[in-house]
Amino acid sequence: MRGFTEQRGADTPDEIWLCEHPPVYTQGVAGLPEHILNPHGIPVVQTNRGGQVTYHGPGQVVAYPLIDLKRLGIYVKEYVYRLEHCVIKTLEGFDVTGHRVPGAPGIYVRLDDPSGHAPLEIALPAERQGIKASDPFRGLGKIAALGIKVSRHCTYHGVALNVAMDLNPFHGINPCGYAGLETVDLATLRVFTDWATVAERLGSRLASHLSP
Template sequence: MPMLEAQWLARMDYGIAWELQKKLIREIDREESSEALLLLEHTPTYTIGSDRHPEHLLYGKEELARRGISLYEIDRGGDITYHGPGQLVGYPLLYLDAVGLDLHAYLRNLEEVIIKLLADFGISGGRKPEYTGVWVGDSKIAAIGVKFNKARTRRGFVTSHGFALNVKKNVEQEGFQGIIPCGITEFGVTSLETLTGLEWQVEDIGRRILPYFAEVFGYAVPTVIESLSS
């Protein structure tokens, strides 16, 4: 089985993580680095993807500054979402060969990883056909937004961006009230702690997701998450 390098980056500013993704994409394309899954938390941040709707951001610049929330317009698909402490963010940086390439299936596979993880907690996660992401009933627990970067040295793509799984209860209140998440007004958000009634550490959930990611994408299970920052 192919190997995957899993890295736990702890809590990191969004801009730093974005630049790290770009660096690793170039290295993976040139076969100078292994394919990787970056797992981390972000400081409070709103990101707006290529499907831009400025009206879905409810805070002005002064309110963002007062609350200490950063704002980035980025190159993934999708609309606006929130990242912050208490949320497990995963950035798979994988090479997808052009032969038999199915980009839609890649998104469904990311959802499947999270659905399998939730089942481990006795939670029935699912999909809504009109939306990307993972849902429990009518509440969204994980957002997904990706970019397919055309490889320069090989025929195919290197993936970037990825998924954001709400782990701790505080995520529901601390950021989502300032946006219309992904432009969806009729449904809410939830978290692993809300659904289980138990407390969880984000890094522990990052470790628990690894075997499901390896199973769905066909990698050997990484045994160690490298702690690159504290």
Template sequence: MRTLTIHYLGHIDYTTAWEIQRRLARERSHGQIGDTLLLLEHPPTITLGNKAHPEHILATPAELAARGVAVVQSDRGGEVTYHAPGQLVAYPIFKLSQHGSDVGRYVRGLEESVIRVLTSYGITGERVAGLTGVWVRGGVAKICAIGVKLSASGVTTHGLALNVDPDLSGFELIVPCGIRDRGVTSLAVELGVAPSLAEVAERLIASLCEIFDLRPVNALS
């Protein structure tokens, strides 16, 4: 069984994490490392994917500056999303040829990993036809956003953002993922109490390894 090297980065700004991803993706492409997973939290940040509409940022630059919210144009797929402390962000750096070579199947695997985490908490997570991510309450509220990039050499970057206990008011600054008629929620809201990010991370690692047939090992640094 292949291994999955886990790096816990803690609180880290988006652009720094992005540069780390790009470096690791180059190393993965050249066979210098195996599959790798970054787990982290971002400070308040709005990111725009390659299908984003700038008008889906509802706040003015002055309002964003006053709230300390950064805005970053990303190269991931998808629309506009929001990151904040209390949100568990997972960036898998995978060689896709070892996982079926199908990016759609890969994204479904990420969704399934989150659905299994939610199930472990007694929450029914689900997919919504035509939309990416994981939803609850019959698809009316999104709990996990997913946006990925596949390099020319077939290595994945970016990934998923699972709302554990972020300040959800930040999502009012945007049209989340370009969807106006559905809400956003978190594990804390659905459970009435917030589990620890570390606990959720361990459950996510377990489900990712189960789905992608990997064995987790912690990085030495």
């Protein structure tokens, strides 16, 4: 991924990589060591993506769009919006409503009404450290994490959507730097599907929305 981005030229076609990782924690450039509570022997890998710590493991669709933003004609903010939009539309196909939370990248769902469309009313604390997420995130679960890197106007890293996974490793960290933030997957929401189906749908969305 990083090597592809470093070696690509102006005419290199864009690619979208879809994969499923073995258990691993990845720490972003903004990550703090105190947000790794108990890794339980799971490797912790430092990365150069944005954001803080998250977990990857079996049952999670990870998408790495390798996109030339200059050629596509968009800026980073629009790119992030499109990534989130693709996740939201993928979830919509399973009758699940995904929500954005300003200041907290990723996609969230209402635990009491996963298919409801009422807008969220949430105010995040200005300072994360030492502040539990239970109040601002009460009633919400994070179903997709997002972290990107842009080098010479080309993107790598990407987005991870939880399908049906062992969620216990998320208790070993403060996901995205928020203590107590609940992480969910489609299975938690009583949506039972397979990895390949979600990967195909998310990949198709990304290809459609990230093509010139």
